[in-house]
Amino acid sequence: MSLVPVENVEHIGRYPPLPPDPPFEEPPPVVITPCDPWPPPYFLEDGLRKVTPYHYTYNTYCKQRWRDREILDIFAAEFRDRPTEYYEKAIIEGRVVLNGKPVPSTKTLVRNGDIISHTLHRHEPPVTARPIGIVHEDDDLIVIDKPAGMPVHPAGRYNFNSIVEVIRADRGINFNPLPCNRLDRLTSGIMFIGKHRQAAEDMSAQIRGRSVKKEYITRVVGEFPDGEVVCEKPILQISPKLGLNAVRANGKEARTVFKKLAYYPPNDGGTEEGQLKEGEEHHPWKRLRGYSIVRCFPITGRTHQLRVHLQFLGHPISNDPIYANQRVFGPSLGRGSTDAENDEDIMTRLSRMGKEEIADAVAYHDEMVDAYNKRKAEKMTGETCNICDTPLYSDPGIHELGIYLHARRYHCADGKWDYETGLPDWALPPPDTEGPTQATEESDPLAVDLKKLGLEDPEDQQEQNLVTNGLTSDVKVAAGAGA
Template sequence: MQSAVTVDAQGFKVRRVHQDAHKLSAYSQLGGDKNSNLVSLNLPKDKSMKDEEDEAEYTVDGPLLRVSPYYFTYMTNCKLRWQNRKLLDLFSTEFRLYTKEQYTEALANGHVTLNGVPATLDSVIRNGDCMCHRVHRHEPPVSSRPIKVVHQDDDLVIIDKPSGIPAHPTGRYRHNSVTLLLQRQLGIKVHPCNRLDRLTSGLMILAKSGKSAQKMVEQMRDREIHKQYIAKVIGEFPLGETEEEKENGIVVEQPLTTIDPRLSFNIVDKENGKPSKTVFKRLNYDGETSLVLCKPLTGRTHQIRVHLQYLGYPIVNDPLYSSPKIWGENLGKNGDFIVEEIQEKLHKIGKTDPATSWLHPDGSGEIMSGKFCDTCKAELYSDPGVNDLELYLHAFKYESSTDKGWGYETELPYWAVEQQTKMMNLALEQAKKIGR
């Protein structure tokens, strides 16, 4: 049962499991009449999995955008790294959505199937297998700041993504993602050409067709696009030692590797990391923090964030890389930390401990609440806090480096404008003291 792929009217690839979601019911995919465990679930037999999912509704609650709980049937084909592994082991190591005990209960109750046959605690996933698991989803709220459309034509939609919203469905987020929000609220079906971290704000390029997406992705792959970000970091970022550094910026070429994909935890790894290169140039310093222009020349996960931390100037409100409670006083400078200890602390974030950062060291945030859903009995999370929703890293300019000659940019974020205004006011005050 291979993952067959076709294309839709816009030329986007559509996996077989997504096609099935539009046509088939959760009842049929979870074994139907052959699975006696489904009786207690009271599954609708005449409603597709997509119809069930689309019953979710959005509500704006002050700074938060909420989506109502809904039923969702995960369907996925076996990935290469999953082959010949027990399902329980796979769930507990690859997915962070539920506890191992909850996955154990789902398997024991026949709520997970392999190729339409109820799985057990001893089930092993093989090449070509299709795994299904129906859940009552509770998505975390995201920022209610609007998605601004910077430019739109027949091929592309260019947006200014707010911080705190993932680019596409991933992990615990589905409807609360840029692509589904644009589709549900504006009727625009698009494919992201570049993917910003959930917490990073700024320019996203989205294609309206498979052909347009391929052209843009090829430009990015061939490094024909210059990207510029702005970040607010801890301390007085250096101007550089040589005249070249002072003019063009400080170059960081430290290889990066992902330690834990569930946490998106990345570090500098000089032996096994992938080549990574970023240029940094200080824009100003206000006596405590610096605004820094960041130009990533490669596209590794968390590249700017990890390179800044390695230099000793992490982003001021980075919950992964700037929290003294996680990293200690040196905040991970020069890679001076024990990976296993950091990983253990990070696994508690969002579960028993709220996210913290240098800027907000004691901010309340999302943790397990001790309250449970009346429908599915799953433990619920508290609302996200300030460290869960914003990062002072903004992609403000993308432009072609070839004769294609295009470029897009956004307005500077409020936190950058505030710092610029502060510095201007200080300069004016000093000028008044000098006199004519």
């Protein structure tokens, strides 16, 4: 290496001086939550866990799909909690700020890296007052029985009324519950909560690695077919804002195995199965007399997979406010539908549920539903908060706190662990009726070897043809409309 002389060595060994005026602007301050009450302001009333309204600030980085869009357009399109007029007023009055500064106009464009802050008087919906059940606990994990109607993480209108925050409130502000799997808000059953990061990562990796088998219990409209029923229709997200998914040819691959556990005919004076009463000619779903308790094995894990597949098969979950809603999907309840032609109309009708209308799920016509619950449901009351003018909702009815879908069992394929719950109350036989009161033994045909059905996880094995894999005659494959 050659050495060369330098004329000025005064600054060698230290940093050169900064220019007098830095060429960059200091990052803007992020608005700090003005109120984060502890302990959470819970109170119990009429079988519900409620939260006293409080002020809160949401701080959100610009998502990719928000880039270069007007700020009011983002709020109007992405958030269902408030009407567009509310968000417009919040922007003008400075309750919505961009990078810590007032927004000049509702047409201001949001750029990559921007931070949107929204301060509001937060009104959380009530959830069930039922405590979170503990199935198993050790130094690493808590296995819980999640109550129906409670979201896992704070999201949307829910914050303190979430699994994570209820557990934190119970065990102390420094306890950090780490969910390893997720159930829909309306679904109950087995969930894994990590006590520390490594335990959560290890269990999450097992679930992602498809080494964990799952079994759900549900209650559906009508008499479900006998034998193993396989549905492998792809599922597409239609509206993230409304939480709507559907069977579509361009969706993600999804597979579920179903098997009927019990069927309970209607108690209506002996009406024959499949016969319509006078005035019911325009309601084909009423041919689905009574209800069935069905065991479900999801092989893939798409959002709303069981709910969408059961709707497609013509046996939606009895009290599903979305997929068993005749006011949204019409008299056929979306059976066998793969057509996107009516998606806009479906989304429009669904957006009205809980605002102008009460969600009319077919469960309202179940003889097991008390007349009081048919009238009582969460909807806008027409009143507003005297602090923030937020439209107020009535309390939800009992039938709105969850749906008939329960994650009954999770077990390791290697036999290292196995956690399960009993059957939920809605899956037990009606009074004075015989039927199963617990899940069947492992010898039950539903505990099938998926290799025999050619239904191994598609991410682990090449696609196989069901017919050429020796399917027995009692296995039904949902391959077409109305299957």
